Amino acid sequence: MDPFPGRSHMARLEKVVAGIDFSDASVAAVRWTSRWFAPDAELILVHVLDVPKPPAFLRPLLPGAEDVLENAREGALQRLRALSESLPSVRKRLEVREGKATERIAEVASEMDADLVVVGEHGQRRGLRDVLGSTAEQLVHASPVPVLLARGQGEAAPQRLLVPIDESPMGERVLEWARLLGERFGAQVMVFHVLNARLLWQMRLVSSERKWQELGEEMQRGAVDWLRERVRAAGFASDAVETHVALGEPSHEILAAAARHGADLIVLGSHGAGAFERVVIGSVTRAVMRGAFSPVLVVTPSRD
Template identity: 35%
Template sequence: MKIEHVLAGFVPEPRCRDGLALAVLLARQSGARLTVAYVHAPAWTTPGPGKVDAEWQAYVAEDAAHSLEQARRLLADVRDVPIDYVLTGNRGSGRGLVQLAGRSKADVVVIGPAPGGVRGRIRLGSTADQLLHASPVPVALAPRGYGEDHPPGIRRLTVAYRRDPASDEAVLRAAVIAARMGVPLRLITLVVRGGRQARMEEEMLNRLRERVMADLRAAARGHGRLEVEVEVLEGRNVAAALGATDCEGAMLVCASSETGPLRRVFLGDISSKIIRSAPCPVMMLPRNPPRKPGILGEQGKL
């Protein structure tokens, strides 16, 4: 997977800086072009064949143009990334971005958080919900405040890993992105010790740690010269486990739920918890069809 075209959804609100900042970092480090899109309300048809409320259409056009002009001003100092600005109409901003991603052949869609929420965390709203259940390309989400306090660059990709085909595929795709961006790759597995696991005997917990570490080490092999680290994170819940490691300057990569449709991002329960708990941007990858025998090993080499 290569990132050559980044599509950023824009809203004329203070939180728009968060998604734009992440989109610029991704485009800059990947050598990609950036498209900033504003999804406006569609034209309001009135009774009668082909009639459109001209006053409403003029208002929508003026408001959309004003919104894109605001985006241009916010990115006026970005000189090293080619940027286009586009308008598209749809009743749902997420659905509009999904359609635009398909038409423009974007490699990733980037958005900021929904209104409200905690600084440094990602809040999911209707736009994210539509994207995270329908996008044919990866979806990257920025936490609240990222536009004001972001690193000069993404310095590491971290893959949330568990032993299954979807995670194996996510490692391969993240490795390609990391190599293109010139950053190391880290694989993490979360061991949540709440409920039944909280009462595990230490010997059983040690066996679990050993098995998880063996899975991580196996997944880390075969990536050429790319630096790959592995780490087991433990905590009473997902937030506590993620808080046990350094996420500064990182972007977390997650595989879609295996219960979702092929070639679409599909948000499962664990991924949802990770997104809401992560103190850094998160990229959700869509599912791919199963690989043919022999292909996995070839694509694992960089």
């Protein structure tokens, strides 16, 4: 049974939820989204209150919890209104919730039948984020819709999309989103596949040097043919898409390709072949989210 009844599973950009913690990164993310990424969408600004409970011995000295929460709620609404008035989007809605940020943002996305969740990079300490996991990573677990991590965005809509796919069922949805965005922005799309180098090394163990080289060439040709067929089946115009196959470790090759081709948006699935669907974020996706210097759109599974 679909836990989000009534939702269309087709890629669309009609309603966007933006998580706002009033940091520079979250404000920059929503401004970029409103002006460049989804200017025609309804924009739902969400701030989540997480008011800590004081220890019992301090409670007599402090205002009541309800008073603190109400003051915090009103203050957040005022700041959201001021931010909203500065955004070019015509349709806007404000939401203030209480609890854990990732859970409440995902909750709003579900309630509002949103198509996308946008967040800015949480803080600047990447080493700490690598240990604890970012808000965006946690949202990928919780969100019923794709999550856009906005970082390093320029003052323009994306023009060069890098779209890594593998054989997992997620590939179809990733290509659907890439096609939507490519057409919307008039962007050049590079669909990318990485052949894991370990496959070739395994073949080398049981093959002669010449046979090993021939197998490597055959693998490359087979991967290119497979990739082109996936692109054709997804309905891309031939002049709007490139295909490329690399050999190596997937996350490293994806990040290297993004830098080499100047990608200003990476679109990939929340996990690839072999990951536990809806339970874990794939290791490649996690590495790309942590290592990319451009916005990353993580496409989540269709919640059928």
